[in-house]
Amino acid sequence: MSYPLTGLQDRVAVVTGAGRMRSIGRAIAVELARAGCDVVVTGTGRGLEHRPADEVEADWRDIESVAEEVRALGRRALPVVCDVSDEASVDALLARVVDELGRVDVVVNNAAASRGPDRLPVLEVPVEAWDRVMAVNLRGTFLMTRAFGRRLVEQGEGGSIVNISSIGGKLSGPGTAAYSASKAGVQSLTSSAAKELGRHRIRVNAICPGVTETSRLDDQDTDTWQAYVAANLPLGRAGTPQEVAATAVFLASDQAGWVTGQSWNVDGGQLTVR
Numbered sequence: 001m002s003y004p005l006t007g008l009q010d011r012v013a014v015v016t017g018a019g020r021m022r023s024i025g026r027a028i029a030v031e032l033a034r035a036g037c038d039v040v041v042t043g044t045g046r047g048l049e050h051r052p053a054d055e056v057e058a059d060w061r062d063i064e065s066v067a068e069e070v071r072a073l074g075r076r077a078l079p080v081v082c083d084v085s086d087e088a089s090v091d092a093l094l095a096r097v098v099d100e101l102g103r104v105d106v107v108v109n110n111a112a113a114s115r116g117p118d119r120l121p122v123l124e125v126p127v128e129a130w131d132r133v134m135a136v137n138l139r140g141t142f143l144m145t146r147a148f149g150r151r152l153v154e155q156g157e158g159g160s161i162v163n164i165s166s167i168g169g170k171l172s173g174p175g176t177a178a179y180s181a182s183k184a185g186v187q188s189l190t191s192s193a194a195k196e197l198g199r200h201r202i203r204v205n206a207i208c209p210g211v212t213e214t215s216r217l218d219d220q221d222t223d224t225w226q227a228y229v230a231a232n233l234p235l236g237r238a239g240t241p242q243e244v245a246a247t248a249v250f251l252a253s254d255q256a257g258w259v260t261g262q263s264w265n266v267d268g269g270q271l272t273v274r
Contacts (some may be wrong), residue, residue: 005035005250005253006253006254007251008035008037008106008252011036011105012038012039012097012102012104013029013032013037013040013106014039014040014104014106014108014111015029015108016043016108016109016111017043018042018066019046019196020043020215021058022158022213022241023214023215024110024212024240025043028164028241028244030066030073031249032108032243033203034073035249037075039200040093040097041066041112042079042111043063044082044083045062063079063080066079076101079208080096085139086143087143091147093147098151104151104155106159107144107159108163109141109145109162109186110164111136111140113133113136113179113182116129118178119179129178132179133167133182134182137185138182138185141163141189145161145163149193152250158201159202161177161202161204162205162208162248162252163187163205164203164244165190165207166179166210167210167265167267167270167271168183169182169185172184190204190206190262190263191218191261194260195261203259203260204261205251205256205260207264208235208266208267209239209244209266210270212241212244213267225238239266239268
């Protein structure tokens with residue numbers, strides 16, 4: 001006997017930052033399609049020079065490849081290049097979604113700045129690196145929540161916003177000041193938005209992944225990550241993008257209809273007290 005999730009059939013979901021081959025965003029887009037959603041897939045339109053070797057070898061075409069996966073599941077897909085840190089770009093995305101798909105029901109704010117020169121002791125972080133992380137991770141989540149939240153209120157049928165944060169926003173480790181602060185900000189924004197939008201039957205939650213097998217782990221060698229996992233994760237392994245995606249699909253479903261304002265850790269047990 002199965003126990004299917006409900007409330008997602010023929011809904012329209014928007015997933016930002018979903019173009020990378022080994023990514024949480026891609027997995028969320030595909031699993032929402034598997035659950036019955038038509039999916040808007042956004043990304044920055046990375047050129048070949050900004051793609052890892054395995055994507056180039058696989059002829060991976062960023063959001064276009066993810067859109068093909070969505071269509072293969074029998075759902076409509078709309079790939080759109082969007083800079084979530086830019087207000088005009090977000091407004092243009094909303095206009096196109098409404099024009100081509102007619103509505104929006106689920107918004108997943110997954111886009112995040114890649115690791116870069118912000119990963120330094122706080123006294124050494126360049127201002128431009130700080131600003132870049134904040135622009136994408138926090139400002140982008142705010143702009144998407146504001147624009148698409150307004151549309152959800154206008155539709156008057158409720159909806160779900162899922163923000164992809166990180167346990168980094170709770171751990172706030174050394175060398176991650178900008179990233180950790182931005183993700184803590186996402187968690188605070190989630191709480192405020194949930195309290196404001198609940199009367200419109202719009203639920204707002206955050207997922208805080210831990211170490212997950214994506215291209216974000218490429219900045220350190222496998223042995224380093226394995227040692228970190230062994231020392232810090234009770235389940236003894238990194239998570240998969242699909243495991244994070246399953247949580248996102250649940251939070252968007254009817255079965256999570258009484259869950260809002262939460263920042264859930266999906267991290268193999270690394271954080272167990274908050």
